[in-house]
Amino acid sequence: MPSASHFEIPFNKPYLSGMEVEYMRLGVSHGHISGNGRYTKLCQNFFEERWGIKKCLFTTSCTDALEMCALLLRIEPGDEVIVPSYTFVSSALAFARQGAKIVFADSRKDHPGIDESSIEALVSPKTKAIVVVHYAGIACEMDVVMDIAQRHKLYVVEDAAQAIDSYYKDRPLGSIGHLACFSFHETKNIQCGEGGMLAINDPSFIERAEVVWEKGTNRAQLFRGEVNKYQWMDTGSSFLASDMLAAFLWAQLENLQDIQNRRKEIWDWYEQNIKSLLPEFEFDLPKIPEYASNNAHMFYLVCKTPAERDRLIAYLKSNGIHAIFHYLSLHRSAYYKERYPIPSLPNSEAFEERLVRLPIFYQLNLANLEKHIRGTAASNSRSTRSAS
Numbered sequence: 607m608p609s610a611s612h613f614e615i616p617f618n619k620p621y622l623s624g625m626e627v628e629y630m631r632l633g634v635s636h637g638h639i640s641g642n643g644r645y646t647k648l649c650q651n652f653f654e655e656r657w658g659i660k661k662c663l664f665t666t667s668c669t670d671a672l673e674m675c676a677l678l679l680r681i682e683p684g685d686e687v688i689v690p691s692y693t694f695v696s697s698a699l700a701f702a703r704q705g706a707k708i709v710f711a712d713s714r715k716d717h718p719g720i721d722e723s724s725i726e727a728l729v730s731p732k733t734k735a736i737v738v739v740h741y742a743g744i745a746c747e748m749d750v751v752m753d754i755a756q757r758h759k760l761y762v763v764e765d766a767a768q769a770i771d772s773y774y775k776d777r778p779l780g781s782i783g784h785l786a787c788f789s790f791h792e793t794k795n796i797q798c799g800e801g802g803m804l805a806i807n808d809p810s811f812i813e814r815a816e817v818v819w820e821k822g823t824n825r826a827q828l829f830r831g832e833v834n835k836y837q838w839m840d841t842g843s844s845f846l847a848s849d850m851l852a853a854f855l856w857a858q859l860e861n862l863q864d865i866q867n868r869r870k871e872i873w874d875w876y877e878q879n880i881k882s883l884l885p886e887f888e889f890d891l892p893k894i895p896e897y898a899s900n901n902a903h904m905f906y907l908v909c910k911t912p913a914e915r916d917r918l919i920a921y922l923k924s925n926g927i928h929a930i931f932h933y934l935s936l937h938r939s940a941y942y943k944e945r946y947p948i949p950s951l952p953n954s955e956a957f958e959e960r961l962v963r964l965p966i967f968y969q970l971n972l973a974n975l976e977k978h979i980r981g982t983a984a985s986n987s988r989s990t991r992s993a994s
């Protein structure tokens with residue numbers, strides 16, 4: 607298989623505003639390169655103010671933010687955590703690492719997000735939390751999830767890795783669960799290579815979260831002048847990221863609207879044109895529930911059969927386009943199979959076998975993309991094919 611760089615239309619190209627290196631240079635000249643500096647505060651404040659989140663903490667990844675959630679919820683062996691199977695490993699791993707049993711939920715039939723109607727049957731006296739994943743930046747049915755959580759006294763963690771600037775009934779994703787996590791991995795709408803944000807909506811977690819974030823110490827209080835020395839207070843790790851990464855991220859956040867607008871243009875173009883451009887293939891377009899907004903994080907198709915998906919990926923590849931499938935259902939993973947009986951989660955399995963993601967990134971040239979989809983792009987395409 608050719609590497610991603612061999613494709614004339616790669617799956618992703620990280621967006622750059624042009625100010626990233628300048629802000630990193632300024633950060634160096636200010637003399638604060640480690641975590642919790644000027645740019646970290648700018649980024650955290652941006653999230654808190656724009657999306658009404660009580661407290662945000664910038665982390666080295668969304669995975670780290672999820673691990674902080676597991677520590678904050680005091681997850682321990684004997685606990686159960688409900689997680690959708692169709693997700694990235696970290697949504698489950700962060701809690702499994704603390705000893706929890708992961709109880710996998712199915713996707714909705716019409717969308718890869720968690721099937722809210724399946725959750726309540728999975729709740730047991732051992733359940734401590736529900737993790738929802740806003741797949742492709744499309745909201746889960748949060749009123750139903752929060753209601754189940756409230757009735758059973760459970761915590762809700764939103765894995766909003768892909769869900770920046772997206773909404774559930776006009777409420778920003780990441781501001782609804784007790785805790786939430788964003789990713790700034792280079793594949794995300796807003797990126798700094800690797801990075802994440804813990805969003806805290808239940809204020810009872812704020813004080814401890816700052817300690818967990820800073821290697822189990824109250825150094826954040828020292829920075830604010832609230833104490834004159836800092837010390838070991840609790841469990842934790844080095845979850846905070848260097849201010850250099852925050853400086854990079856700030857150069858992206860400043861351009862959020864422009865980035866989102868461009869991604870939506872591309873998404874809309876796909877929605878309007880992809881069926882007629884690929885008449886030989888049978889697939890469904892993504893469905894966005896009426897309660898959800900679209901942040902254009904991802905454009906995917908759901909093919910009629912796994913074989914149809916393979917044929918489509920091969921066709922696009924032969925035209926120089928890198929289209930890729932997505933998650934392998936976690937309930938069928940090697941890790942889980944060794945430890946637990948495998949549940950039957952047909953919708954998750956169907957998305958695993960039939961979903962394909964198409965390139966979407968700021969710099970994508972739609973006229974060029976169209977030529978490649980039609981197979982009428984110039985000879986470059988042929989040389990790519992022979993090189994692969």
Ligand SMILES: Cc1ncc(COP(=O)(O)O)c(C=O)c1O
Binds near residue numbers: 667669765789
């Ligand atoms: C749903 C989901 N959760 C968690 C993560 C992990 O994010 P990170 O790479 O920032 O740790 C990802 C990464 O793509 C993701 O898609």
